Amino acid sequence: MTALRIALVGSPNCGKTALFNLLTGSRQKVANYAGVTVERKEGHYTAPSGRHVQVLDLPGAYSFDAASPDEAITRDVCHGRFAGEARPDLLVCVADATNLRLHLRFVLEVRRLGQPMVLALNMMDSARRRGIAIDTQKLSQRLGIPVVETIAVRRGGAEALVARLDAELPAVARVTVDVNEPEDALHAEVRALLADAVVFPPPTHSLDDSIDRWALHPVWGVAVLAVVMFLIFQAVFSWAAPMQDGIEAGFAATGEWLAATMADGPLRSLLVDGVIAGVGGVLVFLPQILILFAFILVLEESGYLPRAAFLLDRMMFKAGLTGRSFIPLLSSYACAIPGIMATRSIQDPRDRLATILVAPLTTCSARLPVYALLIGAFIPDRAVGWFNLQGIVLFALYAFGIVSVMAVAFVMKRFRRDQGEHALLLELPAYRLPNARDVAIGLYERAAIFLRRVGGIILTLTVLMWFLSTFPGPPPDATLPAIEYSLAGRLGHALHVIFEPIGFNWQICIALVPGLAAREVAVSALATVYALSGGDAAATELGQIIALQWSLPTALSLLAWYVFAPQCLSTLAVIRRETNSWRNVAIAAGYLFALAYLASFLTYRIALALT
Amino acid sequence: MRLSQLPKGTAAWVVGVETVDAADPIARRLRDLGFVRGEPVRILATGPFGGDPLLVHVVDTRFALRRSEAARVTVTLDALASAPAAAPADAKVDAFAAGVVP
Numbered sequence: 001m002t003a004l005r006i007a008l009v010g011s012p013n014c015g016k017t018a019l020f021n022l023l024t025g026s027r028q029k030v031a032n033y034a035g036v037t038v039e040r041k042e043g044h045y046t047a048p049s050g051r052h053v054q055v056l057d058l059p060g061a062y063s064f065d066a067a068s069p070d071e072a073i074t075r076d077v078c079h080g081r082f083a084g085e086a087r088p089d090l091l092v093c094v095a096d097a098t099n100l101r102l103h104l105r106f107v108l109e110v111r112r113l114g115q116p117m118v119l120a121l122n123m124m125d126s127a128r129r130r131g132i133a134i135d136t137q138k139l140s141q142r143l144g145i146p147v148v149e150t151i152a153v154r155r156g157g158a159e160a161l162v163a164r165l166d167a168e169l170p171a172v173a174r175v176t177v178d179v180n181e182p183e184d185a186l187h188a189e190v191r192a193l194l195a196d197a198v199v200f201p202p203p204t205h206s207l208d209d210s211i212d213r214w215a216l217h218p219v220w221g222v223a224v225l226a227v228v229m230f231l232i233f234q235a236v237f238s239w240a241a242p243m244q245d246g247i248e249a250g251f252a253a254t255g256e257w258l259a260a261t262m263a264d265g266p267l268r269s270l271l272v273d274g275v276i277a278g279v280g281g282v283l284v285f286l287p288q289i290l291i292l293f294a295f296i297l298v299l300e301e302s303g304y305l306p307r308a309a310f311l312l313d314r315m316m317f318k319a320g321l322t323g324r325s326f327i328p329l330l331s332s333y334a335c336a337i338p339g340i341m342a343t344r345s346i347q348d349p350r351d352r353l354a355t356i357l358v359a360p361l362t363t364c365s366a367r368l369p370v371y372a373l374l375i376g377a378f379i380p381d382r383a384v385g386w387f388n389l390q391g392i393v394l395f396a397l398y399a400f401g402i403v404s405v406m407a408v409a410f411v412m413k414r415f416r417r418d419q420g421e422h423a424l425l426l427e428l429p430a431y432r433l434p435n436a437r438d439v440a441i442g443l444y445e446r447a448a449i450f451l452r453r454v455g456g457i458i459l460t461l462t463v464l465m466w467f468l469s470t471f472p473g474p475p476p477d478a479t480l481p482a483i484e485y486s487l488a489g490r491l492g493h494a495l496h497v498i499f500e501p502i503g504f505n506w507q508i509c510i511a512l513v514p515g516l517a518a519r520e521v522a523v524s525a526l527a528t529v530y531a532l533s534g535g536d537a538a539a540t541e542l543g544q545i546i547a548l549q550w551s552l553p554t555a556l557s558l559l560a561w562y563v564f565a566p567q568c569l570s571t572l573a574v575i576r577r578e579t580n581s582w583r584n585v586a587i588a589a590g591y592l593f594a595l596a597y598l599a600s601f602l603t604y605r606i607a608l609a610l611t
Numbered sequence: 612m613r614l615s616q617l618p619k620g621t622a623a624w625v626v627g628v629e630t631v632d633a634a635d636p637i638a639r640r641l642r643d644l645g646f647v648r649g650e651p652v653r654i655l656a657t658g659p660f661g662g663d664p665l666l667v668h669v670v671d672t673r674f675a676l677r678r679s680e681a682a683r684v685t686v687t688l689d690a691l692a693s694a695p696a697a698a699p700a701d702a703k704v705d706a707f708a709a710g711v712v713p
């Protein structure tokens with residue numbers, strides 16, 4: 001028996017993905033559709049008859065009149081005209097039984113394709129609880145297609161669907177379309193269908209309305225959002241830290257063990273400083289990614305995420321972004337990598353790209369070691385009124401980051417080619433309790449995507465950076481630190497010409513090269529340049545050395561540089577992956593470099609003039 | 612009257628969606644989402660900053676619309692003026708009665 005290929009289609013929030021998870025469990029594969037960054041989810045299961053069933057979870061769509069790339073893919077696959085994607089044997093149209101008015105219209109649109117299809121009325125349990133009585137037999141008769149009931153969040157909730165799919169393919173419903181039909185003909189048809197097959201309860205005030213009265217309140221709603229944001233921020237920042245320290249310590253110990261057991265030589269150096277450091281450098285992001293996405297998935301599943309977007313849309317829109325940009329940007333404070341990955345919740349490609357491009361401006365946690373080093377060494381630890389001067393400087397650096405996000409987004413809004421109006425038009429679905437299985441599957445997918453698609457690039461770059469910093473090795477009579485003789489050292493000296501006008505000495509320039517792998521590496525690289533051994537003591541010692549050897553304008557200039565810090569290759573790698581375009585990588589790297597250089601130049605010159 | 616001018620909490624009915632130019636995808640999408648003649652609408656909440664966006668309850672669903680999007684929808688406070696043939700006769704009792712199909 002040949003495999004049956006089915007595709008799940010339906011409007012957003014119909015519970016389609018939960019149904020997909022229920023059908024296929026962990027037998028899923030997530031990739032992108034060819035040439036676009038829309039996620040393609042495919043899974044499979046074996047039917048009771050032993051037949052192999054391949055399931056494609058198409059992006060949610062309100063209409064075939066596509067308003068986003070997601071919807072265009074759903075339309076094209078259903079029409080059988082998406083290159084590289086065979087037309088499914090059967091379409092399973094999923095509709096939320098509690099929101100039939102909206103979802104049936106799309107069902108009717110799908111029916112007009114004239115393909116074998118089944119209607120799955122999902123969330124039948126909620127519909128019954130609300131007293132919505134649906135005569136499925138009558139609905140099936142009127143539509144001319146099989147109708148089955150499903151409860152995607154319950155074990156065995158898809159049995160009727162599985163059984164129907166195991167039977168022979170349903171006949172195609174005959175639909176004649178009047179070419180002169182009025183615009184709202186489908187709506188009229190929906191009304192007639194509902195009048196015939198569904199009995200609604202008398203209207204009551206729903207629980208959702210009561211929750212929304214608080215959650216969307218101009219004062220309390222914002223307060224609730226602030227608490228939620230604070231929790232996420234705390235979690236991503238501090239809960240992840242012990243896990244990250246553990247991963248770092250684990251890899252450091254492995255490296256030491258290997259260094260102790262292997263003979264000295266380039267192979268040992270490659271394994272310890274290149275491969276192990278690289279794998280550790282990839283895995284160290286994982287705790288933040290998992291914690292952040294656990295929050296995002298729960299917020300999305302519960303229906304709160306669109307509400308947060310509602311509350312913040314005005315503010316973000318003024319700056320040229322959208323309400324949905326907020327959570328990705330907030331997460332970028334921990335690290336731009338999970339932040340940029342989180343922009344997948346923004347459907348509009350223009351808004352998504354704008355968010356991705358400004359995300360590296362947020363003050364990610366990797367900049368903190370650099371800030372801490374420079375502030376500790378150059379800013380006097382003295383009280384200013386109630387505050388501490390060092391604290392004020394750190395705060396100013398964070399504030400500068402926020403201002404630059406808004407300013408850059410605003411400038412991009414003014415100068416981008418597409419000046420058209422992009423709609424918010426956001427559905428605020430009913431509140432739901434998040435389903436543990438769906439959250440777990442979602443988390444697993446995020447982690448897999450990060451490790452598979454971004455991890456490889458980061459690992460490669462780390463090994464490349466190791467190569468640059470190691471070869472050629474120092475001559476036998478070397479007096480200077482080994483890094484001086486390497487390609488990175490020479491590159492640093494060559495770069496000095498470019499960075500001299502902004503006050504960087506050649507030691508900083510050398511540290512910038514390995515610092516490309518990750519921003520915080522610049523600190524240890526500086527320690528290497530100043531021939532210090534590793535460890536915590538080195539950072540303190542380094543602070544003392546640079547406090548003596550650097551001028552204040554140089555230190556301030558480097559601080560300003562790190563506000564923009566264009567030199568994070570991992571961020572550029574994730575931008576490449578998420579936008580599928582080198583051009584966007586070049587734009588991001590280019591404007592960040594220009595801004596960093598300009599800010600450092602001004603800081604250095606002004607500081608020189610004042611001191 | 613435009614939906615963007617409708618006071619919060621007032622029951623109204625959709626008259627139609629106006630297009631701002633020939634191919635106005637936002638207007639088309641509004642129609643697809645249920646902003647069609649005769650459907651009941653009500654504004655449930657407004658955004659905390661500058662009263663934008665609007666939370667609009669149309670038919671059985673809540674949508675967040677920016678004011679510029681809501682301005683495309685014309686509404687009337689008089690149910691009978693725009694009620695479609697299939698609409699229930701008691702539609703004007705309560706905007707939420709939209710869900711009731713006798």
